[in-house]
Amino acid sequence: MEAVALKERENQIHVKGEAPFDIVCNKDSLAGAVSQRACVFCGSRVVLYPIADALHLVHGPIGCAVYTWDIRGALSSGPELHRLSFSTDLQERDVIFGGEKKLAAALRELIARHQPKAAFVYSTCIVGIIGDDLEAICKSVEGECGIPVIPVKSEGFKGNKRDGYQAACDALFRLIGTGDTSGISNYSLNILGDFNLAGEIWMIRDYYERMGIQVVANITGDGRVADIRRAHGAALNVVQCSGSTMHLANMMEEKYGIPSIRVSYFGIEDMAEALYDIARFFKDPDMLERTKKIVEEEVKKLATALEPYRKALAGKKAAIYVGGSFKAFSLVKAFRLIDMQVVMVGSQTGTKEDYLELEAITDPGTIIVDDSNPLELTTFLKEKEVDVFVGGVKERPIAYKLGIGFCDHNHERKEALAGFEGMLNFAQEVYSSVMSPVWQFVPRRKSAASPR
Amino acid sequence: MSKNPPTFAKPKRPNSIATTNACKLCKPLGACLAFKGIEGAVPYLHGSQGCATYMRRYIISHYNEPIDIASSSLSEKHAVYGGGPNLKLGLTNVAAKYRPALIGIATTCLTETIGDDVAMYLRQYAEDTKGSVGLPTFVNVSTPSYSGTHMEGFHAAVREVVAQLSEGGPRGETVNLLPGFVSSSDFRLLHEILADFGLGYTLLPDLSETMDGPALLEYEKIQQGGTPLANIRAMGRARATVEFGPTLDSSITGGDVLKEKFGIPRHRIGMPIGIRETDVFFRLLEDLSGRPTPEKYAKQRGRLVDAYVDGHKYVFGKRAIVYGEEDLIVGLCSFLTEIGVTPVLCATGGTSGRLKEAVAAVTGDTLAEQPQVFEGMDFFEINEIAETLAPDLVVGHSKGYPLARKLHIPLIRVGFPIHDRVGGQRILHLGYAGAQQLFDTVTNAMIEKKQDDSPVGYFYM
Numbered sequence: 001m002e003a004v005a006l007k008e009r010e011n012q013i014h015v016k017g018e019a020p021f022d023i024v025c026n027k028d029s030l031a032g033a034v035s036q037r038a039c040v041f042c043g044s045r046v047v048l049y050p051i052a053d054a055l056h057l058v059h060g061p062i063g064c065a066v067y068t069w070d071i072r073g074a075l076s077s078g079p080e081l082h083r084l085s086f087s088t089d090l091q092e093r094d095v096i097f098g099g100e101k102k103l104a105a106a107l108r109e110l111i112a113r114h115q116p117k118a119a120f121v122y123s124t125c126i127v128g129i130i131g132d133d134l135e136a137i138c139k140s141v142e143g144e145c146g147i148p149v150i151p152v153k154s155e156g157f158k159g160n161k162r163d164g165y166q167a168a169c170d171a172l173f174r175l176i177g178t179g180d181t182s183g184i185s186n187y188s189l190n191i192l193g194d195f196n197l198a199g200e201i202w203m204i205r206d207y208y209e210r211m212g213i214q215v216v217a218n219i220t221g222d223g224r225v226a227d228i229r230r231a232h233g234a235a236l237n238v239v240q241c242s243g244s245t246m247h248l249a250n251m252m253e254e255k256y257g258i259p260s261i262r263v264s265y266f267g268i269e270d271m272a273e274a275l276y277d278i279a280r281f282f283k284d285p286d287m288l289e290r291t292k293k294i295v296e297e298e299v300k301k302l303a304t305a306l307e308p309y310r311k312a313l314a315g316k317k318a319a320i321y322v323g324g325s326f327k328a329f330s331l332v333k334a335f336r337l338i339d340m341q342v343v344m345v346g347s348q349t350g351t352k353e354d355y356l357e358l359e360a361i362t363d364p365g366t367i368i369v370d371d372s373n374p375l376e377l378t379t380f381l382k383e384k385e386v387d388v389f390v391g392g393v394k395e396r397p398i399a400y401k402l403g404i405g406f407c408d409h410n411h412e413r414k415e416a417l418a419g420f421e422g423m424l425n426f427a428q429e430v431y432s433s434v435m436s437p438v439w440q441f442v443p444r445r446k447s448a449a450s451p452r
Numbered sequence: 453m454s455k456n457p458p459t460f461a462k463p464k465r466p467n468s469i470a471t472t473n474a475c476k477l478c479k480p481l482g483a484c485l486a487f488k489g490i491e492g493a494v495p496y497l498h499g500s501q502g503c504a505t506y507m508r509r510y511i512i513s514h515y516n517e518p519i520d521i522a523s524s525s526l527s528e529k530h531a532v533y534g535g536g537p538n539l540k541l542g543l544t545n546v547a548a549k550y551r552p553a554l555i556g557i558a559t560t561c562l563t564e565t566i567g568d569d570v571a572m573y574l575r576q577y578a579e580d581t582k583g584s585v586g587l588p589t590f591v592n593v594s595t596p597s598y599s600g601t602h603m604e605g606f607h608a609a610v611r612e613v614v615a616q617l618s619e620g621g622p623r624g625e626t627v628n629l630l631p632g633f634v635s636s637s638d639f640r641l642l643h644e645i646l647a648d649f650g651l652g653y654t655l656l657p658d659l660s661e662t663m664d665g666p667a668l669l670e671y672e673k674i675q676q677g678g679t680p681l682a683n684i685r686a687m688g689r690a691r692a693t694v695e696f697g698p699t700l701d702s703s704i705t706g707g708d709v710l711k712e713k714f715g716i717p718r719h720r721i722g723m724p725i726g727i728r729e730t731d732v733f734f735r736l737l738e739d740l741s742g743r744p745t746p747e748k749y750a751k752q753r754g755r756l757v758d759a760y761v762d763g764h765k766y767v768f769g770k771r772a773i774v775y776g777e778e779d780l781i782v783g784l785c786s787f788l789t790e791i792g793v794t795p796v797l798c799a800t801g802g803t804s805g806r807l808k809e810a811v812a813a814v815t816g817d818t819l820a821e822q823p824q825v826f827e828g829m830d831f832f833e834i835n836e837i838a839e840t841l842a843p844d845l846v847v848g849h850s851k852g853y854p855l856a857r858k859l860h861i862p863l864i865r866v867g868f869p870i871h872d873r874v875g876g877q878r879i880l881h882l883g884y885a886g887a888q889q890l891f892d893t894v895t896n897a898m899i900e901k902k903q904d905d906s907p908v909g910y911f912y913m
Contacts, residue, residue: 029523031539032542032544035501038506039502042505042506062477063481066474066476069473069851095565105469109468124561129531129566156501157499157526157530159527375549375671375673392509394505397516397519398671401671441667
């Protein structure tokens with residue numbers, strides 16, 4: 001039988017229980033392997049995208065901007081500038097003679113037109129090659145227009161998606177510390193790494209407010225420039241999706257002495273743990289009491305609501321392939337909560353520590369994989385007889401083509417899956433795919449056969 | 453309509469420096485789609501990893517089908533020292549894992565800017581791998597995204613496939629059809645029509661199966677279907693080439709290559725959308741096959757005319773904004789004007805310089821006044837002037853939804869991408885059958901709008 005993976009990728013796949021854990025990760029994607037990863041630009045765009053009152057100008061040829069036009073479910077409670085796609089749309093003559101003039105003119109035009117509170121200027125591949133001085137252009141336009149104009153060093157080829165997260169954090173860090181922090185409570189925090197998909201950050205903020213905590217800045221779901229500028233006044237950084245914004249939390253700790261807590265908002269267990277961790281941090285007995293009450297109330301509501309789903313889904317098999325591995329931990333636990341079995345789990349950008357943790361929380365025989373590709377994924381799905389695959393848009397047709405259920409857990413989704421309510425939505429999502437009668441017709445079911 | 457139709461102002465062409473909400477996609481995406489329509493082919497992007505992933509996501513969201521696009525995954529050091537080694541490694545890896553018949557390599561803005569010579573790398577690769585068996589055929593195309601749109605990329609890939617693979621020889625009996633970028637259902641219809649005329653033919657590319665396949669037991673590394681390589685090789689011996697695309701540059705298409713290189717007569721016609729443009733296509737097929745139009749199509753045409761008559765009052769005088777790919781706009785304008793709808797704005801992100809003339813050619817004898825035709829437009833600019841045009845409907849792909857929503861008028865979804873409905877690949881545009889679907893869709897949208905807007909709540913229209 002043909003090998004599942006290219007030889008160079010074999011050490012990026014691990015089966016729990018088969019060998020000592022030694023997965024290789026965080027390396028460049030192998031040429032020709034059809035990685036599911038994107039690029040540095042993508043990483044930056046994902047993190048900064050939801051800042052709704054900022055101008056997001058992509059400096060480069062049209063592709064990078066047009067493929068990221070309003071594709072994410074990141075909602076705003078006010079301005080919606082982030083939903084527009086701005087590009088300098090560089091042409092051949094710009095590539096030859098440089099794109100600086102066009103960039104400056106485009107910035108002036110767009111700032112005058114939309115009155116944003118700040119502008120982010122994203123570098124794309126060729127900007128790094130033609131040598132446009134983004135720093136200088138941004139500085140000069142900033143001086144003219146009186147708003148922060150921040151270059152994002154996101155040339156696509158200069159690393160992978162993680163480097164893009166870092167570039168976004170660097171850009172955010174330039175904004176932080178420039179606002180007035182007066183009036184911020186001692187019981188306050190910033191939410192890092194939630195992107196308000198389908199309104200999730202509103203649910204999370206509600207929990208914090210019920211606990212008696214002031215949320216200073218959303219970084220970046222439903223984000224506002226003014227909030228981010230004063231984020232250094234918060235007492236705590238709560239970091240979810242640690243891959244994308246941990247770097248920012250670390251920089252803020254170093255410069256402003258703000259400690260951080262890593263959390264996940266997915267699944268009852270992790271959501272409750274997140275609230276308790278935060279309550280314990282503030283060392284306030286009343287807050288801890290309030291937190292207990294919130295968790296109790298929410299869990300009580302959920303337990304009964306989840307029961308029918310758990311009954312129906314018990315014993316079904318799930319596979320997970322997501323961008324960041326932190327989400328994968330929560331998903332493993334969330335599936336366990338509804339008695340489903342996770343048989344494969346992987347991510348585009350996990351670190352060695354992440355995979356170690358995954359290997360610790362999964363059952364023996366579970367496949368753990370870094371930076372996978374369609375051919376490997378289909379082999380795993382078939383081999384493990386999976387009932388539902390959790391991933392993003394790129395993974396969806398792989399599952400569907402094989403007649404396997406699918407749950408979208410990426411940035412494009414329109415369903416809130418975080419928080420306590422999110423767990424119920426998640427169970428409903430999984431249920432609505434796994435239990436559909438359409439699978440009776442797909443070739444992998446024996447009953448499917450032909451019309452006669 | 454009143455006897456004296458109202459007059460409307462003609463807005464000036466807006467002219468922004470920045471592009472906001474582009475009405476075009478980048479060149480390599482078109483090339484990948486064209487390569488995907490070749491049997492056993494894997495599209496390959498020589499560039500950084502993101503391009504391939506972004507395009508896959510974009511294409512998947514329309515077709516709901518797998519599409520694997522390989523990449524050289526260039527990193528910083530490759531950008532400095534040249535992407536040759538990674539290209540070769542990537543080709544070897546794709547050849548090993550996919551066992552493709554063909555790898556279609558398109559460049560990106562990165563590799564074009566660093567000056568990678570893909571043709572030279574491929575010659576070196578052929579040298580390096582001399583004597584190896586089972587290696588695929590390679591076709592390469594230059595698709596810098598800073599010049600042209602996805603349509604230029606699509607046609608450039610078709611041209612390079614023909615230029616690099618087709619062979620001459622004694623003239624055969626087959627006909628080449630290069631339809632451009634149409635839906636999977638359109639490709640299936642073209643197969644049916646050509647077969648019904650009894651023609652031997654090569655349809656290049658062919659997305660009828662590769663991007664609209666059945667549910668499967670075994671995942672196919674490369675989806676079945678697509679134009680067979682043997683047929684592509686034989687295209688140099690065909691007796692005629694039919695090419696859809698009135699706005700194409702008439703020196704750089706696949707049809708031009710076949711004409712220049714092998715002396716094959718080339719027939720350039722519009723996309724057969726609506727009765728008149730389909731008649732042109734069928735007349736050409738009659739000439740090429742020496743057969744009359746089969747009864748089946750005469751009947752389809754008859755039913756279509758009957759439907760036009762039944763519904764004409766609902767659509768007469770309605771004003772349409774049409775946007776998207778240039779050749780599609782031309783076909784749609786021909787269709788819309790023949791049913792009594794007035795295109796008032798034709799907007800494209802493309803810049804062929806030929807759209808205005810091509811629209812006039814198909815609408816001139818019907819329209820009293822030509823629509824505004826603007827190239828190099830984006831959706832911000834379309835939005836700026838849309839309201840002043842008092843449109844009744846918007847015709848184009850999903851990205852015009854915000855415009856239609858703002859104006860509270862129907863969006864007639866056609867072309868690519870359809871990201872907010874299922875079945876984009878099954879929208880039929882071509883032939884009498886396509887016109888029938890389009891007509892029913894447009895007419896029902898007008899009826900629905902009237903019905904919804906009416907305080908009475910008629911349910912007998």
